[in-house]
Amino acid sequence: EAGVAQSPRYKIIEKRQSVAFWCNPISGHATLYWYQQILGQGPKLLIQFQNNGVVDDSQLPKDRFSAERLKGVDSTLKIQPAKLEDSAVYLCASSLGRGNTEAFFGQGTRLTVV
Amino acid sequence: GQNIDQPTEMTATEGAIVQINCTYQTSGFNGLFWYQQHAGEAPTFLSYNVLDGLEEKGRFSSFLSRSKGYSYLLLKELQMKDSASYLCAAHNAGNNRKLIWGLGTSLAVNP
Numbered sequence: 001e002a003g004v005a006q007s008p009r010y011k012i013i014e015k016r017q018s019v020a021f022w023c024n025p026i027s028g029h030a031t032l033y034w035y036q037q038i039l040g041q042g043p044k045l046l047i048q049f050q051n052n053g054v055v056d057d058s059q060l061p062k063d064r065f066s067a068e069r070l071k072g073v074d075s076t077l078k079i080q081p082a083k084l085e086d087s088a089v090y091l092c093a094s095s096l097g098r099g100n101t102e103a104f105f106g107q108g109t110r111l112t113v114v
Numbered sequence: 115g116q117n118i119d120q121p122t123e124m125t126a127t128e129g130a131i132v133q134i135n136c137t138y139q140t141s142g143f144n145g146l147f148w149y150q151q152h153a154g155e156a157p158t159f160l161s162y163n164v165l166d167g168l169e170e171k172g173r174f175s176s177f178l179s180r181s182k183g184y185s186y187l188l189l190k191e192l193q194m195k196d197s198a199s200y201l202c203a204a205h206n207a208g209n210n211r212k213l214i215w216g217l218g219t220s221l222a223v224n225p
Contacts, residue, residue, distance in 0.1 A: 042201050042215035043157070056212060091156055101205055102147075103213070105156035 004106035006092050012112045018080040021109045025094030032069055034077050035091040043091055082113045116140040118204050118216040125222045126192055134187045134219045136202035144207030146185045148176050151199045197223045
């Protein structure tokens with residue numbers, strides 16, 4: 001079974017630039033998560049999708065972050081414009097949903113804002 | 115409120131046993147996850163406890179006490195490759211089935 005795919009693996013941008021990350025979850029997984037993980041901390045949920053609907057985006061900085069999940073499959077997370085404090089690893093995870101909540105994580109995208 | 119606590123760092127010796135504790139406070143608690151995360155890699159699933167008691171999986175075991183809001187991960191016969199961060203996450207069974215993550219415990223296994 002293929003895992004959660006993310007791209008790119010690494011990205012370096014200047015502050016005030018824009019960046020987008022892509023995630024393709026495990027086939028058949030209804031729930032998709034985007035997490036931000038700052039070095040030395042646990043993952044912080046940015047947004048959770050159930051199919052193509054948003055079920056939790058309470059911690060998403062909506063003035064600069066946006067996310068969409070097209071047709072309930074793959075998803076993109078955008079930051080526009082980026083700030084220095086956005087430097088982190090952005091993890092995408094998916095789970096079957098429907099009561100089975102074990103989340104499978106992608107390799108993550110390491111973003112450095114300079 | 116919702117809160118989850120675990121020690122920041124632990125050190126142990128190869129071949130020994132180590133217990134990593136996690137306490138949580140969350141409404142609508144459904145279960146407790148443990149994940150392992152090596153430096154620079156994504157978290158990988160270790161265990162999910164819903165019922166009270168100890169669940170054993172090879173060298174790793176996980177314990178849950180729902181009444182005490184407490185869990186621990188027990189690692190036996192430690193190996194160098196067990197050096198990693200161990201994350202506990204409480205599963206909230208509300209409408210969005212949210213996971214509340216701890217900050218992780220960084221375990222260093224020394225020879």
